[in-house]
Amino acid sequence: MPKFAANLSMMYQEVDFLSRFEAAAKDGFKGVEFLFPYEHTAAEIRNQLDAHGLQQVMFNAPPGNWAAGERGIASLPGREDEFKRSFDLALQYAKVLGNRHIHVMAGLIDPEQDRERHRAVYLRNLAYAALVASREGLTILIEPINNRDMPGYFLNYQHQAQEICEELDIGHLQVQFDIYHCQIMEGDITAKLKRDMLRSHAGIGHIQIAGVPNRHEPSDGELNYPYLFKLLDQLGYEGWLGCEYRPRAGTSEGLGWLRPYL
Template structure:
C-alpha cells in the first residue's frame, strides 16, 4: 500500500502555505513534502507538522537564485562553496523537521558548456553532501527531470542518475524516481522501477502529460502502485502534481490508499 505524501508546494494552493498542513491532514495524508522551507522558521514548520500529526518526507536543498531561473547549483563549476553552505542549511532544517531525505537539484547546463566539467563538479559535490549527511542518517537524492518542463536541466535519465550514484559510491546517495518525468523522457516505467529499485530513495507521481491528478492521463497508477509494493519499496510517494481544480475535490483517486494507510 503506497505511503502518500502531499506536496504542499503544488497542492492545497487554495490556502496560505502554513495552513496547507492542516488541510492535508484533514484529507487523510500522514506525510508531506515541499520544495523549499527557507522562508519560514524551522520551528514554525515543525509545530505545523506536530499539530497535525504529519511526517516530513522530503524537501530540497537551496537551488541558487530560483526567482532568476536557477534550478539547482550542484553541477555548476565555481559554485561549490555556495552549494556547501546551502546544504549545511538544509541539514539544519532536516534536523528540526525530522525528514531523512534531502533532494539536491543538479542545475542547468547551457549549449556549448562543458558537460564533462559539470559532471565532475556534480560528482564531487554529491560525494561531499553524502558525507555531510551520513552522520544524521540522511539520504541525499538526485532527480532526473524532463527538459520540457525545465529546458537545459543537467540530469534527465534514470540510467544516468544510477550511474552517477554508483560512481560516487556512497550508501546514502539515491535516485529520486519521479514517474512523471520518467514517462516523458523514457517511458517503460514498470521495467525501470524493477531494474533500479535498489537505488531508489524516493518516488514522486503525477498524471502525464498535464501534471494533474494521477488518474488523469496516460498512466495506470493502480498497476504501478502494485508493482512498487511487489518490489518491496516502503518509502514515501510524493504527490507532486497540480490539481486540475480544488485539491480536496480531486482526491478520489487517493481515497483507497489514504483510507487504508
C-alpha cells in the same frame, strides 16, 4: 499498501503555505513534502507537523536564485562554496523537521558548456553532501527531470542518475524516481522500476507521482497508476509516494483517486 505524501508546494494552493499542513491532514495524508522551506523558520514548520500529526518526508536544498531562473547549483563550476553553505542550511532544517531525505538539484547547463566539467563538479559536491548527511543519518537524493518542463537541466535519465550513484559508491546517495518525468523522457516505467528497485547498490530512495501529460491528478492521463501501485508493493517498496502534481481544480475535490488507499 502505498504511503502518500502531499506536496505542499503544488497542492492546497487555495490557502497559505502554513495552512496547507492542516488541509492535508484533514484529507487523510500522513506525510508531506515540498520544494523549499526557507521562507519560514524550521520551528514554524515543525509546529505545523506536530499539530496535525504529519511526517516530513523530504524537501530540496536551496537551488540558487530560483526567482532568476536557477534550478540548482550542484553541477555549476565556481559555486562550490555556495553549495556547501546552502547544503548546511538544508541540514539545519532537516534536523528540526525530521525528514531523512534531502533532494539536491543539479542545475542548468547550456549546450555549448563543458558537460564533463559540470559532471566532475556535480560528483564532488554530491560526495561532500552525502558524507556530511551520513553523519546525521540522512540520505541525499538526485532526480532526473524532463527537458520539456525544465529545459537545460543537467540530469534527465534514470540510468544517468543510477550510474552516478554507483560511480561514487559512498552510500547515503540515492535516486528520486519521479514517474511523471520518467514517462515524458523515456517511458517503460515498469521495466525501469524493476531494474532500479532491485539494484543491490544505490537504487530508489523516493518516488513521486503525477498524471501525464498535464501533471494533474494521478487518475488523469496516460498512466495506469493502480497497476503501478500494486507493482511497487510487489517490489517491496516501503517508502513514500510524493504527490507532486497540480490539482485540476480544488485539491480536496480531486482526491477521489486517493480514497481507496486511505
